[in-house]
Amino acid sequence: MESVSLSKLTEQVVDITRLRTGEHGRVVVASIPQQALMLFVDPEGMRDMLAELLQAIAASASENVPLSLSAHEDNGRLHILLQAGDADIHGKSMRLPLPPHVDESMLSRARSFIGLQGGTLEARAGSSGTPEFLLTLPCSASQTDVHGTHVTTADSSETSASGCNILIADDNVDAAESLGELLNAFGHQVHIVHDGQNALDEASRLRPDVVILDIGLPAMDGYEVARRLRADANLATALLLAVTGYAQERDRIDAQQAGFDHHLAKPIDIARLTSLLDRRH
Known part of the structure; x- marks a missing residue:
């Protein structure tokens, strides 16, 4: 595992999701804190897992509905919400049963992977019946030195x-x-x-x-x-x-x-x- 910035991770996830969701790619809206935040994770595994979860949402949502990734930090914990529609991590979920086509083995792998990163994964359904995934991960604020290198305040x-x-x-x-x-x-x-x-x-x-x-x-x-x-x-x-x-x-x-x-x-x-x-x- 290694330190990776939330902004860099989000950028990679958005790019991969667009490539994997059809000829023209799905619109992916990202809304993350302006504050530079660092995660200590397996960066490639986390990138691929987030993209796979977004693909699962895309399979349930209409083609004209954008996918979204929104995040906020709360007392050293980062909450990431993946959903269809406008990015709104503070919105309310209907907590309906997940659509039957959501791959349970994929979900089990995702939960295990997120657990190894020190986090949790909640799967639920939004108001439109499409799946939503809420991840909670430990994070740290970062500061940028004069050379532009991110340095975690954990050090x-x-x-x-x-x-x-x-x-x-x-x-x-x-x-x-x-x-x-x-x-x-x-x-x-x-x-x-x-x-x-x-x-x-x-x-x-x-x-x-x-x-x-x-x-x-x-x-x-x-x-x-x-x-x-x-x-x-x-x-x-x-x-x-x-x-x-x-x-x-x-x-x-x-x-x-x-x-x-x-x-x-x-x-x-x-x-x-x-x-x-x-x-x-």
């Missing part, structure tokens, strides 16, 4: 100071680094280790606000690490999050007994994780 000292100091312990290097990059983009300070003993050493040194522990760590598992962290008076108030591929009730009980505050099954629900972190600070 600024002001934003970092307001975020959490997070320690991630996971022996899956790629997974740990991907999660670390995502949380960094959200304004948090992230430190990564790959085994239990280093997790204990770094936690003692850093005194993090939040520790995200993979249960299946080598040599010393996450349960034992959590028990030792809870025994350290300096870390008694740290938020401990268990991450595991097992999500049975017994696993949740074991995590609770070891001292974890919350149990997160893999793949991590990023929306839930960011909600827990937001409440922490």
Whole structure:
């Protein structure tokens, strides 16, 4: 995943949709905030997914009805509405059942993809009966330097100071680094280790606000690490999050007994994780 501006992403989606919706292309109306906003996503995947959702709307709408993409930002969350007709993200939806030809497998893929980007996807029907899709994604304001390069404020000292100091312990290097990059983009300070003993050493040194522990760590598992962290008076108030591929009730009980505050099954629900972190600070 990487940082991409909302304006650039919107421009690409509009161009692709026009190319994919017939010989003359459908009119696509975009209405987005003037403020420069950055998303930390898979840019190509997000572009293609938005275009595919617009195509699903086009299949239900009359040819003379434009497609629209509208967006607004609210407290670090970006709301994107895809619909037929005039772009109006503040308009009311009838919330009718979706048309039967909307591809459920496409919708399932879209929800899974958006979830991996830390967001949610709501599918509904507008007043005309055509499908509407409301996406909610984390975003950050950006500023432009003298060379025109976008710099996210998530890298600024002001934003970092307001975020959490997070320690991630996971022996899956790629997974740990991907999660670390995502949380960094959200304004948090992230430190990564790959085994239990280093997790204990770094936690003692850093005194993090939040520790995200993979249960299946080598040599010393996450349960034992959590028990030792809870025994350290300096870390008694740290938020401990268990991450595991097992999500049975017994696993949740074991995590609770070891001292974890919350149990997160893999793949991590990023929306839930960011909600827990937001409440922490």
